[in-house]
Amino acid sequence: MRIKFFLLLSITFTTFLFSQKKKGHPFGELLFSEKQLTTYDKDSTANAVVLYERGDNYFEIINGYVRLVKDYHVKIKILNKKGFDNGTISINLYHNNDSRESLKELKAITHNEGIKTILQQNKIYTKDLSERWKETTFTFPNIKEGSILEYKYKQISPYIFNFNGWEFQSNIPKIYSEFNAKIPGNYLYNRVLKGPLSLNTNDASIKKDCFYVDGYPEPADCEVLKYVMKDVPAFNEEEEYMLAASNYISKIEFELSEHRRFDGLNHKYTKSWKDVDKEFRTDKDFGRQLTKKNFFEKNVPTSLLTSEKDSLERAKKIYGFIQNHFTWDGKYSSYGRARVKEAFNSKKGNAWEINMSLINLLNAAGIPSKMMLISTRQSGLPKTTHPVMNDFNYILAKTEIKGETYLLDATNKYMPFGSLPFRALNHYGRVMDFKNESSWKKITPKHGSREAVIGEIKLNPTTKKTNGTLRIVNTGYRGISKHEEKNEINEEEYLNQLEESISDDFVITDYLFDEEKNTPLKTHEILTFELENSFKEKMVYLNPFLVKFFKKNPFLSEERNFPVDFGYKRRYTYMINIEKPLGYMVHELPNNKNIKFGDNYGLLRFSTQQNSNNIALSFDLTLNKTHLEAENYSALKELFKYVTSIQNNSLIIFKKAE
Template identity: 55%
Template sequence: MSFRTIDFLFAVVLVLTNMMGYSQQKVAFGTLTTAEKNLSTYEQDTLAHAVVLYERGDNYFEVINRRIYLVKEYHTKIKVLDELGLDYATISIPLYKNGSSVEKIKKLQAITHVDGTQYRVLPSEIFTKDVSDYKSIESFTFPKATQGSILEYNYKMISPFVFNFNGWAFQSEIPKIYSEFNAKIPGNYRYNRTLTGNLKLDLNEAKIQKQCFHIAGYPKDADCEVLKYAMRGIPAFKAAKQFMLSEKNYISRLDFELSENHRLDGVTDKYTKSWKDVDEEFRTDQDIGRQLTKNVFFEKNVRGSLLVHQDPLIRAKNIYSFIRNHYTWDGQYGVYGKARVKEAFEERKGSASEINMSLINLLNAGDIKTNLMLISTRESGLPKRNHPVMSDFNYAIAKVEIDGKTYLLDATDKFMPFGMLPFRALNHYGRVMDFKEDSYWFNIQPENENSYFVRANVKFDVEKGKALGVLDVVTQGYEAIETHKNLKSLSPQAYIEQMEQSIGDDYTIISHEFYEERSDERRASERFSFEVDNILQGNRVYINPFFVLFFKENPFKLEKRNYPVDLGYGRMYKYQLSMVIPEGYNVAELPEKQVVHMGDKIVTLEFYNQQMPGQISILFKLALNKSHILADDYEPLKKVFEHVTDIQRNSLVVLEKDGERSRK
């Protein structure tokens, strides 16, 4: 991931020639080039289902009825390359509203180009749907769309929200041949802007146009900043199905954020503030700052013994356990907007912010130093560090200091032990709002003792030709939490069926036992008894020694990945097998040992076997020692997991009946 602030006052103009022949002039709506008509495969991405041939946006400001509006014009052409590309034939345009202030679409045109014929979207085929009090969707579907079609549309949006000048996404899930963004900004509006992603601009141009913006009644016209940014040959952003943070962190785009508005009446509205300004606002904010001053309420409404234990760590754990069990999380994050901890406490239900602010209040009432920590969840993107962007934060947790040690707490999850955060909150860092001092950044360190350990013991019933085995499974850390959740949410039979899916169709689990005395919040110990029918067949028997598969397939399937692998937390998988050699058989072959280390032991893979009198032992160990693995290490990581899946699926113990080898 790379972040680069664009200096719009001193931009360098790069000569840009689009491969489809586009110039820097607007392309007339409804016209196609010969190259566009003839394109059947996109050579730069032959697996693409569709490709954006051309895309242009123009953002500017306009005075309508003595009010300043933001105007957004958009024009694009998409080529459908195969049947799956027809997914892009339905278009949805989000529109924002706030009371009587609403965004509106003007002059929407849409055409399906099919073999020289144009099919237009009629006004009656355009639909608007409210999805919330603040958002609606205008949508339509291109008629007659088929493989080889070109889908073209443009529109003009009028917005009363000048802060909604929010940028441009150059990259998307399909490739783009050419994408251009233009803007004309009156000098009284100041925007911070950031280029995200690892792609470089092919065109980066800025200039000043004098006296370009006029409002009737004001004697002086404003100068404008005129911007032009473009990229060509933009690859599709291919998101991984797992082990990644939000694609917002990596997708190539240009973000704008309103910093200041110098109004024509001489008043300046500042939107981007310093952290000192933000800290002061939070102290007095009714929905956050004041909600953290309810210590007395909580002291009066909990049993006194909760707050008096001499050991502060035990006191903190008791308070955490009380809040975690008292509340039911309603699924809402609730950082901004109405937050009322008293009402939530009485109703025993609340948002994440209400629950965790209640926790902070009660910990402080128990004389345990605790602060609010604002974070962004994994799916929401990383907060910007260079200046406060409060909309980057969507979640709140508690930061506790006890005897010089820090604990991060989130009481929304009834299975989460003291000092561990839910997976959604493992997003690297957050901002601690210390209302007595200045706020500061603080890193999130995930639990490092996370493991999945299986000890298998297998013997054979030669007469019946079956294998009988026991799996002792011990999980720890986040792996144990997952076990506890599954045991709670699934019926015994469903839980057994889930385990059977991890070992294969020929295996039957005949019993399961959970060991309460060997388990706690961070650890789960259980035993499965299983059998495999018809495993001893013929004179030569092939047995896969893995009666549990940690990974049925390689989770890293992308050919290339230009962004990090983020596991959330490091983890270790260990499988240990002791197998009794069946009577009347001998060992003909054992799988080869393998030892693979990636980098400075970022990932280690070990696979050993040993034959002893009457039995075979197998040891498999995979340690993922870092939770965040850089993009440069993706290929080595992918190779390691090719070994992992190959070992689990293709390792064979070969048994022969006694005397078979001598007959050969």
């Protein structure tokens, strides 16, 4: 059978057909421009920069078996001492009981002004990361400021699924990054370019008769690919308020769609949701794990399923039972690793087992509920074009009661009915309906979060101390997390942490956690305090923001090429009444501010008002938009510049009357 290449048109950018000759930088040789580079003018903050990076990926017959081979070569310039961390390299290799990936021809050189220091093979270390992964690591010798670190290796894999693409972006900038591939027509891959950056080179051609397998008379054609990006900016994975970096980092992804064997048999890997729905109905880890109605009817109190006539109250009671029955082991689990009965009996389970138990119990109580597959915020958004089951690492229970939809997660003992933990607020998921077709469902938080501080401050010239009270009210997500914080440590530790978070001079003299006013979504705290060091000779200097919502601006990057994601709406209010110290007059007050952000995206209001005896200060920051595209970043950064400046620099100064 002669295999001719079928060019899969799933990639969204234009492809040109050219022939390609393998070119590159000879290993161990440096260009004059690489030696001369001392700073990177496109990123003055860079501590290191990739000068040149190339990967060649191809299929090869080794010892009678098809193997996926990757040749990798890179040169990194160390610009200053902070860049030394880039001198430690790790390479992960996968294995199972039958086969394993291997690393060959690993070489590394440190270049220092014409002097080459070669990595010794006995300085290369391998260790087990997990049951399926090994890690090979080494550190370049003799690293200095200005060193060029060069290494290469060949990785051989028996897993054709591991041909999964190339990341052009990393934590340091790259001057040149090149990906090459030669793919036999037997293997069809979906592919997509992700991230905000564009390719500088985008070439593809067909090479005839390039792949032979012994025993078959006809060879296969190959697709030859070359993708290049130049002047690639660094991607900072430590940015605040972002979803998983994998959503935004510029890369090209490959996913095996079909394998056309030389013997004429074809195996398709990309399926439709109809195919997945059918598989789930009979799969022991999903379809069967969600049909344990009889087990739960026998193993929970009958009253749990029947005593509440109102369906919503019955659902809440069942939800609370699952929360209290299970202890979450902190694991999400994944496809093929869920055992509901065993987890229920042990009273401990992963997120899949706990929420599957919840779904089973709701169904047993006559409340129709379905499983919703999602990916957590730090695991990336699932693809919507076709099913990729590895995209999902978490499940929720989805139920509809009296015309209202509820998404439920019982892993957290403090999470109220209908609320989802922050990790689950990842925009959308797939509801598995085994009687009908599965469908996408948007994830919308049921509530936001508010932090409110209301207080009084009195300045006593006689004792030279500042006294007052603060009432701190947290609602929504902040209220839930406050309940959790309070129950994880004893009150003494909690108050010590609270004092330290305010200032070294702040001492709590009395404290009340007001249980009568608290709800699962709200906490009330009242504290009495003393504050020293406000009086300075004839002047009193007071920063009225004892509690700071943002001590520093979380948005410091010059620009941001991906969205800001808060997860839920947020509001911060601070209202303080300050009693003027006897014998003193107001010398200086901070300026009022009123800043609107976007089209009702956010609002900042700050004001001070005074009368004969008091000063009333009011601060209100409202963030109405949970997800902001990159074009809004500059305005958001400017807004938070004012937010942090107001909290840190709003001194109220009193002067002693003459």
